[in-house]
Amino acid sequence: MVEKFPFSEKNISTNIVERIFSIKTNSEELQWHFDNEDRKITVLKNEGWLLQMDNELPKLLEGTFIIPKHIYHRIIKGSSDLVVKIEKIIL
Secondary structure, three states, X not given: OOOOOOOEEEEEEOOEEEEEEOOOOOHHHOOOEOOOOEEEEEXXXXXXXXXXXXXXXXXXXXXXXXXXXXXXXXXXXXXXXXXXXXXXEOO
C-alpha cells in the first residue's frame, strides 16, 4: 500500500527535497508527527502557514531553522501554497 502525503516533492540531491503544500490541502491531513532525523528547513514561499512544535504555541514559518528528530510537530494551513526546502541532517 502506498502512503498518501499532503504534499508533493522533488529531489534536489540525496538528502535535500523541495516540498510543496498546496492551498487545496485539507487541514485535517496536516497531522502531528515526528521525523527520525534532524531536519534543516528553509522557507521559500509562505503566506500565513504556521509551525507548531510540541508544547509550544504556533509560530509563522519563516527563514531557516532546525526541527530536531523525534520531536512532535505539525504545520497549520495558510492562505497560499507553502514551499520549503528540507535537508535531512544525517550524521
